[in-house]
Amino acid sequence: MPELPEVETIKRTLAGKITGAKIKDVEILTAKFIRNVPVADFLERVRDKRIVDINRRGKRLILDLGKDFLVIHLMMAGRLLYHAAGDPRAKHTHLVFWLDNGAELRYVDLRHFGGLFLHGKEDDTPWTSLGPEPLEDEFSMDYFQRVLGSRRGKIKSCLLDQKLVAGLGNIYADECLFQAGIHPAREASSLGGTEVERLHRAIREVLSDAIAHRGTTFATYVDGEGNKGEYASMLKVYRRVGQPCANCRTPISKVRLAGRTAHFCGMCQKAGEGSAAHRAD
Template identity: 50%
Template sequence: MPELPEVETLRRTLARRLPGRQVRRVDVIRPGQIRHPAPDAFRSALTGRTFGEPGRRGKYLLLPLDGDRTLVCHLRMSGRLYVVSPEVPRARHTHVVLGLDDGTELRYEDQRTFGGFHLVGPGDEGAPAGLRTLGPEPLDPDWGPEQLAAELKGRRAAVKAVLLDQRAVAGLGNIYADEALFRAGIHPARPAGALGGAEVERLHRAVREVLDNAIARRGTTFSLYLDGEARPGDFYSELRVYDREGEPCPRCGRPIAKIRVAGRGTHLCPRCQA
C-alpha cells in the first residue's frame, strides 16, 4: 500500500500539473471506485470545477476544487493517479478519467479496486470516516517526542501496532514502521508502553529520518506504485530490513528475519533489535 512518502511524492508531482486546470470531462468506467456521491452526481458536480493546490493528510490525497469542494483519493493497495496525454493507450485497470482543459487526462488505475474517490462538500460532507479520525502528521514541526510518548504510554500493544494505528500517527504503514524500528534499535513486538524516554526519542528521530529519506527518493516502488507523472520511486534500494529476509543486516551481518506482529509480516534484525 502506498504510504506517506508515496502519497507526498504524488502530491508534489501533481502540484506541477493540476493547479488552475479545469475538469472538462468525467469518465467513470468502474462506478464502484466512486465512494461518494453516486457516480452520476459525482460526474455532474465535478465537471467544470477547477483544481487548486494539492494537499495530503496521512495516506489521503486531497485535491481542492473551486466551490468549496475537495476530491479525496485513497490509493489503498494498488491505486495509481497520474496526468498523461490522451494519446497514451489506457491501461487495462483504468477506472476513472478526468479530461482537463489543457488536453491532458488525469487517470486513475487500480488493479485490486480497493481505492477510490470521495467528492467532499462544504463542512466535510461526504468525507471518508478514516480521514476524520487521523492522528498527527509525523513530519509536522509540532509533532515531537512528547506527542509520540503520549500515544505509547500505558499501551500493552506492540509498538509496531501503535505505529500502524492511523489514529496515533498518520501515514505510517508496514514498510516505514519496520524501517524506523530498525533504525531505532527497537523490537517491533515490544509493548509500546514499555519504551523508555531515550528509546522514544530514538524512535521519533528514526520515523522522521526514514520518511524524509523516502520522500527525497520519491517513495518505494515494488511493482505497482507510480507518482503523478507515471514514474516509479527509487527508495527500494535504500531499505535496510523490509523485504530483506535472509539478507545480512547492514549493521551486524546477521540474517534479517521475518515474523508476524499485529497480523502483519514484519522484518527485523534479531540481534540489533533484541
C-alpha cells in the first residue's frame, strides 16, 4: 500500500507534467470509483478545469482545480499514471482524464479500495482532521512528546493513527521503530524522552531516505511514470522475518498487533516495561 514516500514520489513525478494543464474531458469506465458525488456533478465540476497545482497530504494526492479539490486515495493498489494518449491501456483502468497537452492521466486500481473524491474549497476538507506532516516543522518534538505521553496504546498503533501523524503505514512504522530501537508493542506513554527523540529523528530520516529512493515496491506500487521504487532492498525489518538483523544478526521476528503484523529485531528492540510481553496479565 502506498504510504507517504510513495505518494510523495507520485506527486513529484506528475507535478511537472500536469500542473497548468486543462482537463478537456473525463472518460469514466468504472463509475463507482467516484466516491462522494454523482457522476454528472463530477463531470460538470472537472471538465474544462485547469490543474492549478498537485499536492500531497498524508497518503492522499490532491489536485487543485481552482474551485474544487480532486482528492485521490490510492489505498491498497491504486495508481495515477501519466500517459501519451495512444499508449495501450492497462487492465483495471477506471478513469481517464484527457488533458489539453495531448496526454492522459489515468486512474488504475487493481483492488478496488481506492477512489476519487471531489471537495469544494468552501467545504470542510477531510484532511483537516489529519495529524501533522512528519517532514514539516509542525511535527515538532514538543508535539510528539505531548501526544505520546497522553496516549493509551502501543507505539506501533500510535504511528499508524493518521490523526497523530499523517502518512505512516505498516512498512515505515516498522522501519522507524527499528531505527529508533523501540519495540512495537511498547506502551506509547512509557517511552522516555530520549526514546521519543530517537523515534522522532528516525521518522524523518527513514521517510526522507525512502523518498530519495522513490518509495518501496513489492508488487503494485509505481510512480506517476510507471517506474518502481527502489527502497524495498533497503528495508531492515519489514517482510524480513527470519533474515539476520543488519545490526546484530539476530533473525527478524514478527508479532500480531491490533490486527496488523509488526516486524522487529528482538535484540535491538527490547520489549521492556509497559510492553505486552512483560504485563502480568
